[in-house]
């Protein structure tokens with residue numbers, strides 16, 4: 001994939017971060033790392049923003065950090081009530097982690113993009129057009145999970161998968 005120079009400039013600090021690079025080893029779903037998934041969501045959102053005259057910087061950063069939660073979710077085998085499971089809590093976690101690692105990249109729009117990307121599972125809807133775009137692109141880029149119904153429950157954290165070591 002060839003990325004626009006402009007896009008790469010917006011997300012330069014993130015791509016250089018060792019903490020973000022760890023996501024190359026986090027499995028997102030079916031044969032895709034969180035890193036690859038986040039790049040797809042961020043870049044498709046950036047291209048959309050470019051075409052429709054939205055904020056390209058904020059959408060690139062928010063798109064790239066939308067799944068910047070702490071731990072690979074499939075390795076989290078602790079027992080939790082439904083509303084504490086990955087699908088429900090990871091957007092808030094991603095926002096916390098983003099603020100910790102990239103405080104100078106944050107603003108209201110970037111924060112809304114990250115926090116609201118799980119709408120409608122998280123019931124509060126996005127506030128900005130850019131957040132809506134990332135929410136849709138995330139769903140679009142996750143369609144491979146829809147093709148694997150057995151993975152749905154795991155994705156929502158409803159069933160725990162054994163971790164391959």
Ligand SMILES: [Fe+2]
Nearest residue numbers: 066067090117
């Ligand atoms: Fe997510």
Ligand SMILES: [Fe+2]
Nearest residue numbers: 037066067138
């Ligand atoms: Fe995502």
